[in-house]
Amino acid sequence: MKALRSEVWIFLICTIFFVLVTPAYWFVTAAAGDGEGGGGEWTGTSALVMTTLLAAMVTWYLWFQARKLDERPEDIKDAEISDGAGEQGFFPPYSWWPLWAALTFGVCVMGVIFGWWLFMIGCGLGILALSGWVFEYYRGVHAH
Known part of the structure; x- marks a missing residue:
C-alpha cells in the first residue's frame, strides 16, 4: 500500500x-x-x-x-517544477446562477416568516435557479 x-x-x-x-x-x-x-x-x-x-x-x-x-x-x-506542468483541471468561468439560487433561498426563508404562499413561490423559483446552475454548461457560451 x-x-x-x-x-x-x-x-x-x-x-x-x-x-x-x-x-x-x-x-x-x-x-x-x-x-x-x-x-x-x-x-x-x-x-x-x-x-x-x-x-x-x-x-x-x-x-x-x-x-x-x-x-x-x-x-x-526530487521532483522538478516542470513535472507538474500541463492541464491541472477544469475551472468554471463566472456564473450568475449561485446569486439567483441564494436569492430564491432568501425568498423561501421569508416565506416561512410571512406566509407559505411566498415559500411556494420561492421553491418554484429555486427549482429554476438550481436547474440553471446544474445545466449551465449544456447550452450558451460555456457549452461543451
Whole structure:
C-alpha cells in the first residue's frame, strides 16, 4: 500500500485528537457540574461529537481519493517544477446562477416568516435557479 499523503495524516491526527478529547470533555464537565442529570454539558459534547465525525469523514474521503490517484509531483522528493506542468483541471468561468439560487433561498426563508404562499413561490423559483446552475454548461457560451 502506498504511503499516506500528508493531508490524510493531518486529518487523521485531528480525528484521533477529537476522539480522545470528546469523552474527556464530557467527564470533566460532569465532574464540574452539580451532579444532577448524570452527565456532562450536552451542547459542547454534541459539538465535539459532530467535529469528530466531520474530521473522520474528511479523513476517509482523502484516504479514499489517495488510493485511486497516482503519485503526484508534489509527493516526490526530487521532483522538478516542470513535472507538474500541463492541464491541472477544469475551472468554471463566472456564473450568475449561485446569486439567483441564494436569492430564491432568501425568498423561501421569508416565506416561512410571512406566509407559505411566498415559500411556494420561492421553491418554484429555486427549482429554476438550481436547474440553471446544474445545466449551465449544456447550452450558451460555456457549452461543451
